[in-house]
Amino acid sequence: MKAIAAVGSDWGIGKKNKLLFSIPEDMEFFKETTMGHTIVMGRKTLESFPGGRPLKGRTNIVITSQKNYDARGAIVVSSRESLISCLYDMDAFDDAIIVGGGQVYNDLIEFVDTAYITKVRRKKPADTFFPDLDASGEWEIVSSSEEKEHEGLKFRFLTYKRKK
Numbered sequence: 001m002k003a004i005a006a007v008g009s010d011w012g013i014g015k016k017n018k019l020l021f022s023i024p025e026d027m028e029f030f031k032e033t034t035m036g037h038t039i040v041m042g043r044k045t046l047e048s049f050p051g052g053r054p055l056k057g058r059t060n061i062v063i064t065s066q067k068n069y070d071a072r073g074a075i076v077v078s079s080r081e082s083l084i085s086c087l088y089d090m091d092a093f094d095d096a097i098i099v100g101g102g103q104v105y106n107d108l109i110e111f112v113d114t115a116y117i118t119k120v121r122r123k124k125p126a127d128t129f130f131p132d133l134d135a136s137g138e139w140e141i142v143s144s145s146e147e148k149e150h151e152g153l154k155f156r157f158l159t160y161k162r163k164k
């Protein structure tokens with residue numbers, strides 16, 4: 001599995017079910033990276049999308065414990081185990097991209113081999129975090145863009161891979 005996230009310097013990713021940063025180039029990178037792929041998300045992240053709808057051009061899988069959840073066309077799974085068997089059935093385990101949020105990133109990070117991290121050089125108050133890949137010692141940065149800037153926010157696109 002892969003993961004994609006935009007994080008602040010303390011790995012914060014959200015507050016009150018909203019994103020911390022709004023960077024058009026990052027939105028474009030997210031779209032390019034996920035388009036045509038299977039994406040995996042928690043119920044709260046699905047509901048944070050425009051209109052609470054799945055993203056077009058991608059196979060959307062949502063995890064929720066709610067029975068009969070109306071996911072508006074997304075595939076619904078009820079646990080980590082059912083997600084994993086669903087991905088194997090679809091032959092999409094390696095290719096699937098986790099798109100959030102905090103609970104799902106933290107729950108599935110052990111299966112992730114590649115993480116596309118937009119690292120913003122600013123700390124904003126957050127109530128939701130991505131696992132700190134710099135602290136764990138299990139990850140290395142294999143590629144980095146040059147530093148970019150949007151409305152005073154400095155950021156880079158980083159690719160982390162799990163060390164062999």
Ligand SMILES: NC(=O)c1ccc[n+]([C@@H]2O[C@H](COP(=O)([O-])OP(=O)(O)OC[C@H]3O[C@@H](n4cnc5c(N)ncnc54)[C@H](OP(=O)(O)O)[C@@H]3O)[C@@H](O)[C@H]2O)c1
Binds near residue numbers: 005042065080103128
């Ligand atoms: N910066 C980024 O790149 C980025 C990306 C995505 C999201 N975010 C932010 O992250 C925040 C949302 O994250 P979150 O942690 O609050 O919510 P989340 O991970 O999106 O969704 C949590 C929900 O998913 C379901 N779930 C998760 N694991 C499950 C499991 N093992 N079995 C059954 N259901 C499971 C549960 O739904 P039920 O309650 O229905 O059972 C749970 O309440 C928002 O602030 C959002 O903006 C940031």
